[in-house]
Amino acid sequence: MSRSTPPTIADLLPDRDDDILHPGAGVDRLVLDHIRHSREPAYQKILLGVGAALAAFFTGAMIAALMSLIGLTSEFGLVVVGAVLLTLALITDQQVQAIDTAKPGTVHRLLAQVLYLTGAACLATGLAMLADQFWMIPLALVFLYALTLFLFRNQVRAAVCLTLTLVTLPLIYHSLVNGLVPATWAPLINNAYLSLLVATTAFLVHRSRSHAHLTLELRAMVTALSLLIRNPFIRVTDILGPFDQYWIGGAIALGTIALLHLVSREFPSRRYEVLAAGSIGAIALAALGAPGVLLALGILALGYHRADRFITGLGAVQIPVFLFLYYYDLQATLIQKSGLLVLGGLVLLAGYGWISYRMRGQSS
Amino acid sequence: MINTSDTDLSAPATPALVDALYAAGHLDRESHDRAMAALYPPRHWGQWASRLLLAVGMVLVLTGIVFFFAHNWQDIPPLIKLGGIQVLITGFTLAAILLRTDTLPAQMMLLAASVMIGVFLAVFGQIYQTGADAWQLFAGWAGLALIWTLLSRFAPQWAVWLVIANIALVLWWQQNGGIALFIMPGVFAILMVFNLPVLLLFEALQNKPAPWRQKAWIRPVLVTGLTVIAVIPAIDSARSLARPGGGDIGTEGMAGVLLLIALYAWYRWARPSVPTLAPVLLGLMLIVISAVSSLLTRMLGFSIEFLNMAILAVLVIGLFVLGIRHLADLRTRSGDQGGQRS
Numbered sequence: 174m175s176r177s178t179p180p181t182i183a184d185l186l187p188d189r190d191d192d193i194l195h196p197g198a199g200v201d202r203l204v205l206d207h208i209r210h211s212r213e214p215a216y217q218k219i220l221l222g223v224g225a226a227l228a229a230f231f232t233g234a235m236i237a238a239l240m241s242l243i244g245l246t247s248e249f250g251l252v253v254v255g256a257v258l259l260t261l262a263l264i265t266d267q268q269v270q271a272i273d274t275a276k277p278g279t280v281h282r283l284l285a286q287v288l289y290l291t292g293a294a295c296l297a298t299g300l301a302m303l304a305d306q307f308w309m310i311p312l313a314l315v316f317l318y319a320l321t322l323f324l325f326r327n328q329v330r331a332a333v334c335l336t337l338t339l340v341t342l343p344l345i346y347h348s349l350v351n352g353l354v355p356a357t358w359a360p361l362i363n364n365a366y367l368s369l370l371v372a373t374t375a376f377l378v379h380r381s382r383s384h385a386h387l388t389l390e391l392r393a394m395v396t397a398l399s400l401l402i403r404n405p406f407i408r409v410t411d412i413l414g415p416f417d418q419y420w421i422g423g424a425i426a427l428g429t430i431a432l433l434h435l436v437s438r439e440f441p442s443r444r445y446e447v448l449a450a451g452s453i454g455a456i457a458l459a460a461l462g463a464p465g466v467l468l469a470l471g472i473l474a475l476g477y478h479r480a481d482r483f484i485t486g487l488g489a490v491q492i493p494v495f496l497f498l499y500y501y502d503l504q505a506t507l508i509q510k511s512g513l514l515v516l517g518g519l520v521l522l523a524g525y526g527w528i529s530y531r532m533r534g535q536s537s
Numbered sequence: 538m539i540n541t542s543d544t545d546l547s548a549p550a551t552p553a554l555v556d557a558l559y560a561a562g563h564l565d566r567e568s569h570d571r572a573m574a575a576l577y578p579p580r581h582w583g584q585w586a587s588r589l590l591l592a593v594g595m596v597l598v599l600t601g602i603v604f605f606f607a608h609n610w611q612d613i614p615p616l617i618k619l620g621g622i623q624v625l626i627t628g629f630t631l632a633a634i635l636l637r638t639d640t641l642p643a644q645m646m647l648l649a650a651s652v653m654i655g656v657f658l659a660v661f662g663q664i665y666q667t668g669a670d671a672w673q674l675f676a677g678w679a680g681l682a683l684i685w686t687l688l689s690r691f692a693p694q695w696a697v698w699l700v701i702a703n704i705a706l707v708l709w710w711q712q713n714g715g716i717a718l719f720i721m722p723g724v725f726a727i728l729m730v731f732n733l734p735v736l737l738l739f740e741a742l743q744n745k746p747a748p749w750r751q752k753a754w755i756r757p758v759l760v761t762g763l764t765v766i767a768v769i770p771a772i773d774s775a776r777s778l779a780r781p782g783g784g785d786i787g788t789e790g791m792a793g794v795l796l797l798i799a800l801y802a803w804y805r806w807a808r809p810s811v812p813t814l815a816p817v818l819l820g821l822m823l824i825v826i827s828a829v830s831s832l833l834t835r836m837l838g839f840s841i842e843f844l845n846m847a848i849l850a851v852l853v854i855g856l857f858v859l860g861i862r863h864l865a866d867l868r869t870r871s872g873d874q875g876g877q878r879s
Binding site: 182183186234239280436480492500512517518522525528531 | 553558568572575582584585591593601604605608757812816818826845846849856860861865868
């Protein structure tokens with residue numbers, strides 16, 4: 174394997190005398206898992222996710238109609254139905270894992286996701302109805318997610334992502350913003366949730382490269398963090414005190430510096446130069462009160478570092494959103510705001526010139 | 538046991554696989570570092586970071602300029618305002634020529650000049666109170682910016698130009714044919730008539746390959762946009778089936794369905810592209826689901842809602858399984874590897 178030629182999968186495998194993969198062997202299983210999860214085209218994953226979400230909607234409506242038809246309208250009944258559906262999802266998921274092929278069955282995969290989504294919705298709604306508290310739905314979903322993380326394997330990850338990011342977080346925000354959560358609980362839930370997300374994301378950044386099946390969890394966590402820091406539709410930070418905002422800025426700056434530490438290993442000759450410049454930038458953005466912009470840049474770098482187009486795209490989309498929000502919230506006159514934007518742009522363009530100059534120097 | 542022909546071990550490795558094998562003890566540190574250096578040369582980071590800084594920096598500078606003029610400062614004389622913008626347009630264009638138009642910085646300069654044309658027209662309208670409608674501003678902007686767009690040979694600039702032109706069309710239709718905001722019968726037909734030739738032109742130009750037109754994202758993005766335009770009226774028509782007597786399906790909805798079928802046929806047989814077929818197939822499936830849902834509502838009503846929903850759930854699962862399998866089969870047959878890494 175030469176330095177300049179990208180290695181193939183076969184190049185990485187230990188010396189072998191056949192062209193057969195044995196799923197029972199550790200290294201072959203690992204390679205097979207990677208092939209399964211990294212070789213599937215993005216459009217196929219999107220179709221699977223859209224299909225699962227639509228089918229889960231109709232299945233949920235069907236269950237509600239059936240329960241109403243047979244007169245089983247108790248909350249406990251909903252919890253039981255949810256638990257049964259989740260068990261079925263688990264069985265289907267295990268069957269998918271048992272199929273030793275590079276292309277696991279589409280029917281099983283879709284069914285596992287539909288059953289998980291419908292079961293989770295029934296169980297969480299039933300529990301919330303039992304407690305007579307609407308805000309328990311997102312909390313129940315989060316706990317369900319934590320409990321099932323190690324039970325379910327790869328095939329329901331997209332469903333988990335969907336549930337967590339599209340359903341849970343907006344419900345939590347809705348509950349917090351509209352005062353549905355008791356006032357004494359709100360800061361506790363908010364900070365506990367944020368801490369959990371930051372810790373889990375840090376863990377996943379550290380571990381997910383060596384575990385292909387954690388990729389979707391990382392994506393979900395990064396998405397959740399982005400939504401939590403500043404949701405453009407629901408003004409989350411309106412319910413956070415100053416302490417929370419500094420905490421968020423500091424945590425993201427530390428996270429970005431840790432990421433830079435990780436990334437800078439890839440080019441040892443300029444490691445400290447990159448670390449110093451990046452750290453100054455991260456601290457400056459946190460101090461300027463722009464944790465969202467910093468987070469978006471960090472996510473972008475993380476996505477590039479992991480060669481993950483989803484995370485890179487997520488970061489790229491968020492940069493203009495957070496820049497707009499920063500501009501919108503800035504306590505300054507319009508002329509000052511315009512000047513700041515132009516000045517900030519010129520600083521970045523100077524950075525572009527500096528890197529281009531260094532790269533030209535390196536190649537000449 | 539799995540044959541390697543199913544798993545394609547000759548495909549390039551990924552950084553994640555290299556890390557995984559290292560973490561599991563199947564690679565030593567030296568092999569890991571060598572593989573990573575080959576997969577991800579440090580120079581790529583420099584290029585990536587510099588492009589990011591250039592793009593975000595330009596966006597910030599342009600936003601600052603746009604906001605400055607948008608405020609319509611009364612203290613600045615009109616001639617200075619208009620002259621200042623003209624100087625910026627000339628400056629950005631000259632800079633692009635000096636930097637050579639086929640480089641990224643030059644292309645960003647031309648994009649900036651195009652944005653400044655819109656600012657110029659807006660400020661002109663503010664100063665002289667021309668009474669022009671909003672669509673005329675966007676139409677003028679699209680018309681003038683076309684010169685810079687043609688020069689740029691830069692796909693993102695064409696994307697920006699298309700957005701401006703589509704906004705002009707929607708605003709024009711809203712003023713001339715719209716009942717209210719978002720209720721504009723016929724607007725999707727107009728958008729189809731405008732955007733379909735753009736796609737056809739793009740396909741025709743594929744016979745004369747140029748690097749800037751060969752980007753993998755262009756075709757799926759164009760087709761996805763066209764699919765959205767076609768699906769909305771088609772679903773609206775499908776929903777009308779729920780009305781007693783069948784309702785009016787409408788020519789716009791029919792045009793949408795026919796367009797999607799034509800796109801499917803084109804990218805299935807004439808110019809095979811599996812990633813491009815995916816949004817078209819999704820659009821067609823959504824139309825079928827809407828039509829069946831409407832027919833069921835008309836036939837069964839909400840009296841047997843359980844049966845209604847059960848049929849729809851089975852239909853959705855069946856359609857998506859068939860659709861995904863169909864695309865996977867096409868991909869296997871054509872050996873298409875597009876969009877594999879997500």
